[in-house]
Amino acid sequence: MIESISDLYSPISAGILLGGLYAVVALGFSLIFGVMKLINVAHGDFAILGSYLAFAALTGLDLDPFLSLFIIIPIMLVIGFLIQKYLLNRAMAVSMDAPVIICIGISLILQNIFQIIWSPLSRGLTTSYSLESYNIGGVTIPLVYFLDLIVALIVMLMLRYLLRRTYLGKAIVAASQDRRAALLMGINNNQVYAYAFAIAMACAAIGGVLIGLTFPFAPTSGMSFLIIAFGVVILGGLGSMVGTLIGGIVFGLAQTLGGFLFGIAAQMFVAYVMVLVILGIRPQGIFGR
């Protein structure tokens, strides 16, 4: 097991950095859940859509994944806006369940599109730097793990700024706290939801690029990231961007330390057990209201 404390440096650093990736995927999920009380079960698949789009840009246009985000993010913003405005807003007016069912449908459609276009084979975003790693204090850490955390910090700060300092952001927060009062303030809730979903899709796309750089992915990979996003959001608490980042890191740590202590097969198990434990001690999550 552990011979010395320095054995832990590797899983700890890996856990923190990986946590960044989980946080980016979870941020979009948290936004939709927090604002519209909608569990977007297609969120993981939208992230993988980002991965596949980056893959297409890489193989077809020889475009670096981060550069291809300049194309992918606008595409995902538009797709997200249209889906919420013309599909999910109408579903939400019908019942609480209708939007979830639609998201299940979207998930299936996406997975099958991936399979048709790119086959069931695993893919990855291989770039000049995707296999590089750094050696710090005797610990070897892949470069992409650092990128995961840095990007997570940037996305989290940008979202935080949006929610706190812009009228749209305040409207998103207001609509999540009291729908009817938001309407009475002159907020067009449906429009606000559409913008929120668009932003969430952009976050998913960024998450997808990170996923593609960090892991191999396949048409059905979305499901695992959906469940991770769920766990991270529960851990960090709804409505807090910082909470989601911390939640991601805690989740990542639980996974890597669990894997280190109990074997690779147990890593996700340990992470989810920890989610349950936190849920039992503090149901609203670490930073939850």
Next chain:
Amino acid sequence: MKYSMSKVNGEINESMSEGTFLKVNHIDVFYGSLQVLWDMSLNVNPGEIVALIGSNSSGKSTLLNTISGLLRPSNGNIQFGGKNIESLNPFQIVALGICQVPEGRRIFPDMTVLDNLLIGSYNRGARPKRGRNLKNVYEHFPILGMRKNQMAHTLSGGEQQMLAIGRGLMAEPKIMLLDEMSLGLAPIVLDELYKTLREIRQKGITILFVEQNVKRSLKEADRAYIIKSGRIVLSGTAAKLREEDEIKKAYFGV
């Protein structure tokens, strides 16, 4: 949209009716298949303070919510400045200058006092004026200025009501609809709030408020309507209504 003060030396200028601000014309409102408002008509003239008085579940909140666009009447129409507004969306109604301070305040609990006020100025017409309006609100309610960075849920009931009214003022309203402002508040706090309403009216904002307390409402309003089981049963100037025996019947006969 032009309007002018219609209250001169305590008398209502009746000839203002052609420029009538808000006119509710014979509306029926249903919740599903349950009718809650029957053939309801009322008007509010520019610069007036009008009360809609009734007990619980008499339909008074329903009327305000219909004016605000949260509900649609199935018959009749609602006019504001001569324009039909009954099929507009709530955010469009706010943009026209009709702002509701809802029952139970409904402030945003996990936003700061300042953010609550700022979100009040969300509609496009109000945004450029937010600096001036914020200063205005702090003059009416200095306590809000002192607590501006506190979370709204930490405020007392009276302070939350001030915040709700302040939030309404941020929307640059031409007319404010207040739903049961007095609920759960001490008389001393109420005195302050009614004083503020009078100040708001002095600045040219028309007021329609909904209340259960007949006596207090008739003291503060120029005119009033009495609503019972979804119908207007009595209306007139406050002075005239104070004389009516019917008032007591309408109020106690729930």
